[in-house]
Amino acid sequence: MKQNRLNPHISVDCVVFGFDSKQLHVLLVKRDFVSTAQIHAVKKDLKLPGSLVYEDEDIDNAAARVLKELTGLENIYLSQLKIFGHPDRMKNQIDREWLSQTTNLPISRVVTVAYYSLVKIGQLFSQKKLKRQDAFWVPLKDLGQLAFDHNIIVDYAVKTLRLKLQKEPVGFELLPSKFTIRQLQDLYEVIIGRELDSRNFRKKLARLPYLQPTGEKEKGVAHKPAMLYKFHRKEFKKSKSGHFDFTL
Amino acid sequence: MKQNRLNPHISVDCVVFGFDSKQLHVLLVKRDFVSTAQIHAVKKDLKLPGSLVYEDEDIDNAAARVLKELTGLENIYLSQLKIFGHPDRMKNQIDREWLSQTTNLPISRVVTVAYYSLVKIGQLFSQKKLKRQDAFWVPLKDLGQLAFDHNIIVDYAVKTLRLKLQKEPVGFELLPSKFTIRQLQDLYEVIIGRELDSRNFRKKLARLPYLQPTGEKEKGVAHKPAMLYKFHRKEFKKSKSGHFDFTL
DNA sequence: TTTGTTAGTGTATTTTGTACGCTTAGCTTG
DNA sequence: CAAGCTAAGCGTACAAAATACACTAACAAA
Numbered sequence: 276m277k278q279n280r281l282n283p284h285i286s287v288d289c290v291v292f293g294f295d296s297k298q299l300h301v302l303l304v305k306r307d308f309v310s311t312a313q314i315h316a317v318k319k320d321l322k323l324p325g326s327l328v329y330e331d332e333d334i335d336n337a338a339a340r341v342l343k344e345l346t347g348l349e350n351i352y353l354s355q356l357k358i359f360g361h362p363d364r365m366k367n368q369i370d371r372e373w374l375s376q377t378t379n380l381p382i383s384r385v386v387t388v389a390y391y392s393l394v395k396i397g398q399l400f401s402q403k404k405l406k407r408q409d410a411f412w413v414p415l416k417d418l419g420q421l422a423f424d425h426n427i428i429v430d431y432a433v434k435t436l437r438l439k440l441q442k443e444p445v446g447f448e449l450l451p452s453k454f455t456i457r458q459l460q461d462l463y464e465v466i467i468g469r470e471l472d473s474r475n476f477r478k479k480l481a482r483l484p485y486l487q488p489t490g491e492k493e494k495g496v497a498h499k500p501a502m503l504y505k506f507h508r509k510e511f512k513k514s515k516s517g518h519f520d521f522t523l
Numbered sequence: 524m525k526q527n528r529l530n531p532h533i534s535v536d537c538v539v540f541g542f543d544s545k546q547l548h549v550l551l552v553k554r555d556f557v558s559t560a561q562i563h564a565v566k567k568d569l570k571l572p573g574s575l576v577y578e579d580e581d582i583d584n585a586a587a588r589v590l591k592e593l594t595g596l597e598n599i600y601l602s603q604l605k606i607f608g609h610p611d612r613m614k615n616q617i618d619r620e621w622l623s624q625t626t627n628l629p630i631s632r633v634v635t636v637a638y639y640s641l642v643k644i645g646q647l648f649s650q651k652k653l654k655r656q657d658a659f660w661v662p663l664k665d666l667g668q669l670a671f672d673h674n675i676i677v678d679y680a681v682k683t684l685r686l687k688l689q690k691e692p693v694g695f696e697l698l699p700s701k702f703t704i705r706q707l708q709d710l711y712e713v714i715i716g717r718e719l720d721s722r723n724f725r726k727k728l729a730r731l732p733y734l735q736p737t738g739e740k741e742k743g744v745a746h747k748p749a750m751l752y753k754f755h756r757k758e759f760k761k762s763k764s765g766h767f768d769f770t771l
Numbered sequence: 772t773t774t775g776t777t778a779g780t781g782t783a784t785t786t787t788g789t790a791c792g793c794t795t796a797g798c799t800t801g
Numbered sequence: 802c803a804a805g806c807t808a809a810g811c812g813t814a815c816a817a818a819a820t821a822c823a824c825t826a827a828c829a830a831a
Contacts, residue, residue, distance in 0.1 A: 330631070360576075362580065388608070442689060444771050466769075467767050498777040519715050521689055522691060727788090746797060747809045748808095
């Protein structure tokens with residue numbers, strides 16, 4: 276199943292978000308590339324982890340495989356974001372050169388399927404499985420210019436993340452398994468770009484059956500230590516399958 | 524721009540929803556097809572309007588073009604739904620035969636980009652531009668078996684429609700430009716699959732700046748005639764760009 | 772022991788959701 | 802032409818949720 280031919284028409288790209296209790300980051304990989312013209316600045320040589328899919332491979336699987344190959348991340352929930360298929364999205368000469376060098380295939384037009392995902396940042400660097408050391412967390416705020424149309428893809432992913440947050444408590448995916456309320460609130464503030472009242476935030480949380488205190492407390496902080504909480508996935512699923520709201 | 528080569532790897536398919544004040548319908552087209560083996564039942568020969576994209580064509584444009592070619596529908600807002608790219612999605616022999624007959628291309632694997640859209644049913648049949656008369660509205664409830672993996676695509680589209688309704692007042696797209704509150708409520712009840720209290724429904728509506736009475740009334744009904752309302756798109760956009768909610 | 776810093780609780784007010792009953796306008800039917 | 806049917810449209814009382822705002826508690830560092 277592995278050593279198949281590559282399908283030179285369809286690729287996948289993954290936008291993986293991480294949160295370090297300060298800001299949102301995106302996982303990028305370095306593009307090794309020797310231009311025929313000149314050597315390019317490092318900033319220009321970052322891209323989303325992505326690649327062509329195999330002729331005989333499901334697209335969703337391809338995304339998971341590529342992410343693993345390029346970053347070592349495994350068993351990550353990837354969600355389809357959107358397809359980017361403008362015929363000119365590869366018009367940049369550098370991009371075309373890179374593609375033909377790395378694939379040895381005649382490339383005419385590549386349609387890419389973008390995926391996005393949320394991970395706890397620790398997960399990446401704690402893993403020994405990192406196959407290549409050229410995967411980086413880059414703060415969303417200073418992404419600089421990426422290869423291909425990857426800036427557009429990231430922008431779209433950020434919007435989608437915000438929308439997603441309007442309906443699902445997806446924030447928990449970005450935090451360690453035990454976290455404080457403050458961490459959760461910081462995360463929400465970063466994503467929605469607005470400050471929240473911590474008292475009302477807590478009040479909302481108190482109603483949730485799927486947020487449970489662990490009994491443990493934070494240690495080594497220079498102030499009153501906070502309670503650590505866990506997200507109970509099973510409880511969440513139970514509570515979710517209830518009513519159904521609508522908007523007019 | 525038109526008479527380009529077809530890209531035999533990527534197709535588009537459109538799930539177009541319509542509402543006839545009773546139930547939801549999906550727009551389907553007949554597939555003309557002479558099987559080498561036998562003639563198939565009509566039910567089996569319905570499919571979503573869709574086709575391969577041209578080599579040099581933006582995917583979003585392709586969806587609009589195909590929809591127009593197959594159904595006459597034009598200037599419809601199409602939204603990307605999901606990509607369906609399982610390698611076996613074309614394993615059915617009949618589907619393969621049909622494809623190679625209609626395209627005269629060597630087809631190995633086709634990844635399709637599904638789009639969905641909401642239209643007022645009248646719009647289709649009032650148009651003279653209907654190029655082919657083999658486009659039909661079929662009630663969602665009795666779709667029967669469709670070609671390819673189109674049943675899966677429709678199911679996914681229905682789910683997405685429901686989700687969409689949780690965040691945007693997308694219902695107006697399905698009604699004629701002037702409609703009664705009752706029509707709007709019926710629509711919502713069909714989509715969310717639950718009855719709503721009409722008094723509270725009205726109360727919610729009363730707060731919306733973008734729902735405006737026209738002054739006209741229904742005619743020829745065997746009861747008190749209802750006021751006709753309009754959806755004001757500009758007002759809606761204004762009101763939308765305000766706050767930002769989130770879910771925990 | 773004092774100081775700085777964040778955790779964590781409480782209350783009053785406003786807004787929104789929910790449940791439910793009655794009157795009104797027009798057509799239909801005897 | 803009057804009585805009756807049907808859906809429109811309004812109003813009220815109660816519950817739940819969002820919002821605004823102020824203080825005490827626990828720990829580390831100085």
